[in-house]
Amino acid sequence: MxxxxxxxxxxxxxxxxxxxxxxxxxxxxxxxxxxDGIDLRVMPGETLGIVGESGSGKSTLGxxxxxxxxxxxxxxxxxxxxxxKLATPEWRALRAKMQFVYQDPLAALDRRLTxxxxxxxxxxxxxxxxxxxxxxxxxxxxxxxxxxxxxxxxYPHELSGGQRQRAVIARALASRPKLLVCDEPVSxxxxxxxxxxxxxxxxxQEKNHIAMVFISHDLKVVRNIADRVAVMYLGRIxxxxxxxxxxxxxxxxxxxxxxxxxxxxxxxxxxxxxxQGEPPNPANRPSGCAFHPRCPLAADICRTSxxxxxxxxxxxxxxxxxxxxxxxxxxx
Amino acid sequence: xxxxxxxxxxxxxxxxxxxVLHGIDLDIARGEAIGLVGESGCGKSVTWLAALGLxxxxxxxxxxxxxxxxxxxxxxxHVLEGVRGKRIAMIFQDPSSSLxxxxxxxxxxxxxxxxxxxxxxxxxxxxxxxxxxxxxxxDARRRIDLFPHEFSGGQCQRVMIAMALAGEPDLLVxxxxxxxxxxxxxxxxxxxxxxxxxxTGMATIFISHDLGAVSQVCERACVMYAGRIVEQxxxxxxxxxxxxxxxxxxxxxxxxxxxxxxxLIPIPGxxxxxxxxxxxxxxxxxxxxxxxxxxxxxxxxxATDDGRLLSCHHPVGSHPPIGVTHxxxxxxxxxxx
Amino acid sequence: xxxxxxxxxxxxxxxxxxxxxxxxxxxxxxxxPAQVMLGPDVPQESVDAFRKAxxxxxxxxxxxxxxxxxxxxxxxxxSMRDKxxxxxxxxxxxxATLQLTIPALFLKVVIGIPAGVYxxxxxxxxxxxxVILAAIFGFTIPSFVMGLLxxxxxxxxxGLLPSGGQDTxxxxxxxxxxxxxxxIGILARFSRSAMIEVMxxxxxxxxxxxxxxxxxxxxxxALPNAAVPIVTIVGFMVGTLIAGAVVxxxxxxxxxxxxxxxxxxxxxxxxxxxxxxxxxxxxxVVSNLIVDLLYGxxxxxxxxxxxx
Numbered sequence: 001m002x003x004x005x006x007x008x009x010x011x012x013x014x015x016x017x018x019x020x021x022x023x024x025x026x027x028x029x030x031x032x033x034x035x036d037g038i039d040l041r042v043m044p045g046e047t048l049g050i051v052g053e054s055g056s057g058k059s060t061l062g063x064x065x066x067x068x069x070x071x072x073x074x075x076x077x078x079x080x081x082x083x084x085k086l087a088t089p090e091w092r093a094l095r096a097k098m099q100f101v102y103q104d105p106l107a108a109l110d111r112r113l114t115x116x117x118x119x120x121x122x123x124x125x126x127x128x129x130x131x132x133x134x135x136x137x138x139x140x141x142x143x144x145x146x147x148x149x150x151x152x153x154x155y156p157h158e159l160s161g162g163q164r165q166r167a168v169i170a171r172a173l174a175s176r177p178k179l180l181v182c183d184e185p186v187s188x189x190x191x192x193x194x195x196x197x198x199x200x201x202x203x204x205q206e207k208n209h210i211a212m213v214f215i216s217h218d219l220k221v222v223r224n225i226a227d228r229v230a231v232m233y234l235g236r237i238x239x240x241x242x243x244x245x246x247x248x249x250x251x252x253x254x255x256x257x258x259x260x261x262x263x264x265x266x267x268x269x270x271x272x273x274x275x276q277g278e279p280p281n282p283a284n285r286p287s288g289c290a291f292h293p294r295c296p297l298a299a300d301i302c303r304t305s306x307x308x309x310x311x312x313x314x315x316x317x318x319x320x321x322x323x324x325x326x327x328x329x330x331x332x
Numbered sequence: 333x334x335x336x337x338x339x340x341x342x343x344x345x346x347x348x349x350x351x352v353l354h355g356i357d358l359d360i361a362r363g364e365a366i367g368l369v370g371e372s373g374c375g376k377s378v379t380w381l382a383a384l385g386l387x388x389x390x391x392x393x394x395x396x397x398x399x400x401x402x403x404x405x406x407x408x409x410h411v412l413e414g415v416r417g418k419r420i421a422m423i424f425q426d427p428s429s430s431l432x433x434x435x436x437x438x439x440x441x442x443x444x445x446x447x448x449x450x451x452x453x454x455x456x457x458x459x460x461x462x463x464x465x466x467x468x469x470x471d472a473r474r475r476i477d478l479f480p481h482e483f484s485g486g487q488c489q490r491v492m493i494a495m496a497l498a499g500e501p502d503l504l505v506x507x508x509x510x511x512x513x514x515x516x517x518x519x520x521x522x523x524x525x526x527x528x529x530x531x532t533g534m535a536t537i538f539i540s541h542d543l544g545a546v547s548q549v550c551e552r553a554c555v556m557y558a559g560r561i562v563e564q565x566x567x568x569x570x571x572x573x574x575x576x577x578x579x580x581x582x583x584x585x586x587x588x589x590x591x592x593x594x595x596l597i598p599i600p601g602x603x604x605x606x607x608x609x610x611x612x613x614x615x616x617x618x619x620x621x622x623x624x625x626x627x628x629x630x631x632x633x634x635a636t637d638d639g640r641l642l643s644c645h646h647p648v649g650s651h652p653p654i655g656v657t658h659x660x661x662x663x664x665x666x667x668x669x
Numbered sequence: 670x671x672x673x674x675x676x677x678x679x680x681x682x683x684x685x686x687x688x689x690x691x692x693x694x695x696x697x698x699x700x701x702p703a704q705v706m707l708g709p710d711v712p713q714e715s716v717d718a719f720r721k722a723x724x725x726x727x728x729x730x731x732x733x734x735x736x737x738x739x740x741x742x743x744x745x746x747x748s749m750r751d752k753x754x755x756x757x758x759x760x761x762x763x764x765a766t767l768q769l770t771i772p773a774l775f776l777k778v779v780i781g782i783p784a785g786v787y788x789x790x791x792x793x794x795x796x797x798x799x800v801i802l803a804a805i806f807g808f809t810i811p812s813f814v815m816g817l818l819x820x821x822x823x824x825x826x827x828g829l830l831p832s833g834g835q836d837t838x839x840x841x842x843x844x845x846x847x848x849x850x851x852x853i854g855i856l857a858r859f860s861r862s863a864m865i866e867v868m869x870x871x872x873x874x875x876x877x878x879x880x881x882x883x884x885x886x887x888x889x890x891a892l893p894n895a896a897v898p899i900v901t902i903v904g905f906m907v908g909t910l911i912a913g914a915v916v917x918x919x920x921x922x923x924x925x926x927x928x929x930x931x932x933x934x935x936x937x938x939x940x941x942x943x944x945x946x947x948x949x950x951x952x953x954v955v956s957n958l959i960v961d962l963l964y965g966x967x968x969x970x971x972x973x974x975x976x977x
Contacts, residue, residue, distance in 0.1 A: 195598035263544030417880030
C-alpha cells in the first residue's frame, strides 16, 4: 500500500517535442522546440497546476502527458510504465484511466448526439458497465456534475457554455479515470460559472481520488484549485512549488512578473513589475536562459548558460542562475 | 447644458423582436474613465455598438445618444461617420482579427489620418510613425509596412490603439481590449491605456468582465446584468462595499491571488435568456437575498445616500459609514468629478 | 521561389501526362478506329491494312511509347480522317472557340461578380432574392437545355437571331449567351457568399468604427479580401476557355474545337482527340498555376510561415 503512494501516477522524464516550421512559401524548414526537456511528476489524487503564456508549450505538454503527442526525446510514464504508442490497442485501453478536458466544450461534443448518449459512450467503448446498467450510471454522472435529469435528451447547442462543460466533465469521469488533464477548462466561461465548475472539479476530484493536471493562463484559478504549480516559459519549467507559496513569494523573475501582471481589484499599480517585450517565439529561441532578454536581473551567465531546474528550498525548485546563486549564498 | 461629453438616455436595443438592452442611462464627462462590467449577454458591448450605429441592420435601436449636445442616434450615415473615430473611437476584443489582413498596418493608420485630420503622403506617414512610437511599437519605421499577421496579439492591440488615436477622439471605448491577450501583455496594454489617457486627457470607457483590470484604469464603474445597469459608483465604493447582490456575487466568485485559498462562492444558476426574463428583477432567480417583491416588481436605478446608483429592493452590504456625501439628484456624476 | 515553382511545374507536367495516358488507353480500348473509319462493309484485308498503316496492330505499350517519343520531337500525330497534321487542325479551330469563350468569360465576370456583391450588400432585399433565384436558374439548367431554349425563343419564335453556323457576328450571340448564363450564376453565387463572409469579419467593423465612408469600407477593405475565393473560380473558368464549349458548339454547329472533339471521338480519330486533350490539360494546368501565384499576391498571409 505504501508502494502505491510512492509511485507517481504520471511521470515525465526529459520530454522534448519539436515540430517543423517553414519560413514563407519558399524557405527551408526549421525545427522548433515546443517542449524542451520537462521533468515532472504527479502523485495519485494530487492536482498539479501548469501556468504559462502563449509559446510556453503548456498545451503541448498536456497532450504529451496523455500520450497524444509522442515525444521526440524522453518519455512519459503512467503508473510506472512507459506510455504506449498512439492508437495502439494498449493506448486505447489506457484512455479509460486518463481523460482530457479542454477549453471549448462545443468542439468537444458531437453536435448530433444527445449529451446522455455522449456521457455514456466511454461506458460502451471500454465495456465498463453492462448495457442495462448504463442508463443509471449516466444519470449518476449527470447528477454528480449538477446537470438536471431532464437535460439528458438535449443536444449540445441547446445547453449553455457552463452546462456543456459539465457534460464534458461527466463524460470524462464516466470511465472512472485516475488522471484528468484539463487544458483551460474554464477560460471560456463567465466568472460566476467558472466558480461553479472549479468547485465542482475540486469536489469530484476529492471524492473520487483523481489526480489532475490543470493547465491555464489564469493564475487566480490555478492557485485556487492546484496543490502544486509549475510555471512554464518557452518549453521549460522555470519554477515549481506549492500553490500556497509560489504566488506569495515567487522566486523566478518570470513568476514575479506573472504575479505582478494580475490586476488586483482595488489595488493600483505601484510596485508592479511590467515586463517589456513580447512572449517569446519558440522558433527564435534566445541563447542561454530563454528569459534573459526580458529579465531585469539578467547577467552574463544568463546569456550563455541554460539554467537547470534545481532545488532552492524545501519542496521548491527554480531554474535561474540568480536565484540559485542567492540561495547558495544565503545557505553559506 | 453641454457639460457632459456623451449622454445616453433610455438606450434600448432589440434583435429580431427580442429586447437585449432595456434602457441605459449614462453620462460621461470630459476626461472621465468609466468601467462597464458584466458577464456575457449583459449588453455592455451592445450599448456602445448601438450608440455608434455599428450594429447590423436587423437590430432595432431607440433612445437618445448625445455627443456634446448633438443627437447621433438614428441619424443619417454621414453624421455617424463624422463622429466615429473623430469624437468617439472604439477598439475591440480580438486585435488580431480586427485588423484587415490584406492591408499594411501603416495604410490602415494613414486612412484614419486622411479622414479625420486631412493628412496625406509624407505628413501622414510621419504622424503614423509618431503614433506607433507613442503606443510602444519598437522599430516603427520598419514595421509600418508590415501586415497584421506579422504582429503578435499584443502588438496588434497597440496598432489598434494607434489607429484609434489617429482621429484625436474625445472618448475611447475599449471593448474587452485585453481579454484575448497573455497576462504579461495585458498588464502592458493596461499601462498603455492609463498613460495615454494621462497624456491626451481623453475620456475612456473600459468594457470588461475583469473587475481587477477595470479598477486599474477607471474611477467609476457600472455593473450590468441582463441589459440593465444594476449598480454604478466609484471604484472605491463598489470594491469596498458592493451593495447589489450581483456585484457582491461577482466579487465572491473570483478567486484571489492573495489571502487564504478558500472555496469559491459561485452565483448559482446561469445568465437568463433575453427571451425569458423573469417578471420582476432579472437577477432574482439567482439572488440569495431575493424576497417576494423582487420577483414581481422591477427595481429602478436610483441614487443612494452614498452617491451611487443602485437598482435593488434589498441591497446587501452596510449603509455608508461616516463621511456621507451630500445628497445628490438622479444625474450623480458631476458631483463626483 | 525556385523550389516552389519547380514543384508546381513538375506536378503540372505529371497531370498532363496522366490525362494523355488515360485518353490514350481509353480510346484504344473502346473501339476499333479502323472499323469506324472504313465502315462496316469493308473486307477484313482492308481493315488489317489500315491497322497496319496506322500502327494499330502493335501492342498497346509500344504504341504508347512511340506516341510519347513523337511528342518530344513535336510530332503530335496525323489525323486519320483528313490526313493532315493533328496539331495543325486543332490550332486552326482555336480562334473560333475563343470567339465564344472569351466574350462569355467577360460577361460572366462583368455581370456575375457585381450582381453577387450587390446582393451581399443588400441582403434580404428583393434584389438579393432576385439574384439568388436567377443564379440558381442559371447554373442548374444544363447548357444544352439552355441553348435549345434560347433557340426556341429567339430563333424560332421571334426569328431574331440565327440558330447555327458561324457566318455573321449575330450567329455568335446565342452560343455566347448560352455559355455565359451558367457561369454568371455560379460567379454571382460565389461572389455573394464570399462577400457575406467578409462583411461579417471583425476588421470590417473596425473600418466602420474608424469613421470610413461605407463605399470605402466596401471597396478598400471588403473587396480585396473577397477577391481570393472569387479569383479561384474565375481561374477555373479561364482554364476552360478551350474546352468549355463542347456542348454549345455542337448545338449551334459552331466550327470550334468542341465540335472537332465530338467528331473526332466518334470517328476514333485518335491523334486529334489526344491533341485536343493535351491542349485542354495544359490550359487548365497553366491557369491553376497562375491562380496559385496570384494567391500569394492577394493574401499576404499565404506568403508567411506555415507550420506542419
